[in-house]
Amino acid sequence: MGKYIYREIQKPRQIWIWLIIMIIAAIMWYGFIHQIVFRVPFGDKPAPDLMLIIIWLIFGIVFPLVLIFYIKLTVEVRKDGIYLRFLPFHLHYRVFLFNEIDDYEVSEYRAMDFGGYGIRENFKGEKAYSMQGKKAVRLLLKNNKKVIIGTQKPDELVNAIGSVTKGG
DSSP states (O other): OOOEEEEEEEOOOOHHHHHHHHHHHHHHHHHHIIIIISOOOOSSSOOOHHHHHHHHIIIIIIHHHHHHHTOEEEEEEETTEEEEEEETTOSSOEEEEGGGEEEEEEEEOOGGGTTSSEEEEOTTSOEEEESSSSEEEEEEETTSOEEEEEOSOHHHHHHHHHHHHSOO
């Protein structure tokens, strides 16, 4: 990993996301205990035990743990470009080299224009990497594509980009 000039790590803080995750996990745990431990079928059309165990492992344990401990958006400005990594979806950084960027600016981010937060693309072909909030830095690439980076510190991010691209 290269040395960075600026780094921001964002984690989801929306209470409704955590509420949904915990409700789904609680239902999975209830179904598992009901059917596997107490041997009482769960629901009108109960799944086979093996299937229920697999679903419970995924949605009752793995999914909540991954979201609680691993999901994060890392934005770094390095001497050669902007590095993005959205764990657990990116194993490696997505790199936007400065020689590929025509322009950049602070802008407002409307999650609904992209269908929510995360790694999204809208009907205009703009790609967004966002975790929360309404602030972003919009990159215009030389191939005329636009990339939106959600940030809680847009001025700091723009200043960091400027310190490298403008030499100071």
